Amino acid sequence: MVNRLKELYSYDKDSGVFTRNITVHYNAKAGDIAGTKTKAGYLLISVDGKQYLAHRLAWLYEYGEFPDDSIDHINHDKADNRIENLREADKTENARNVLLTSANTSGCTGVCWLKDRCRWFAQIKIDGKNKFLGSFVNFSDAVDARKNAEVLYGFDENHGKTLEEINNGK
Secondary structure (H helix, E strand, O other): OHHHHHHHEEEEOOOOEEEEOOOOEOOEOOOOEOOEEOOOOOEEEEEOOEEEEHHHHHHHHHHOOOOOOEEEEOOOOOOOOOHHHEEEEOHHHHHOOOOOOOOOOOOOOOEEEEOOOOEEEEEEEEOOEEEEEEEEOOHHHHHHHHHHHHHHOOOOOOOOOOHHHHHOOO
C-alpha cells in the first residue's frame, strides 16, 4: 500500500500537504493539492477508489505502516497533517487531549457550579470512571484541583483549552 501511495502522491511532512504525482482526470491533475475536507474538518484522500483519512496516510507515508491505534492531532486542527502534529494514541490518550466543549459553562473542563450547595465541584474521568476531586468555595481552588489531577494522570497540556488559546500559545 505504501508503494502505491507514494506512486500517486507526494507528502511534505513539514506542511502536511499531499500533492498528486499523476493526472487522474481533468479535476485531479499532477501537482494539485489532494484531499477533500469532511464536515468534521478532516481531509479525505482517495487511493485506487478507496477513501482514507489524510492523517492516517501521512503516518503510512512516513512510517511504512498504518498505526495500530488512533491518530491524535496534537494542536486539534484536524486538517493539520504535519507529521510533528500527529501522534499515535489509544482511546484513553486521545480523550486526554480534547478541547473545551461549547456546553461548558465554567470555562474549565471538569469544574462546575453546584447551585444547591453554593460550591464549585471538580472531577476528572479516569479509566471511564468519574473521580471526585473536591468541592470548593473558590473557583480558582476547583480549577487548581482539576489542573493538578490532569498533570498527575498524564493529560496533554492542550486538554480543555480552546483552539484560540492553543493558537495563541496559552
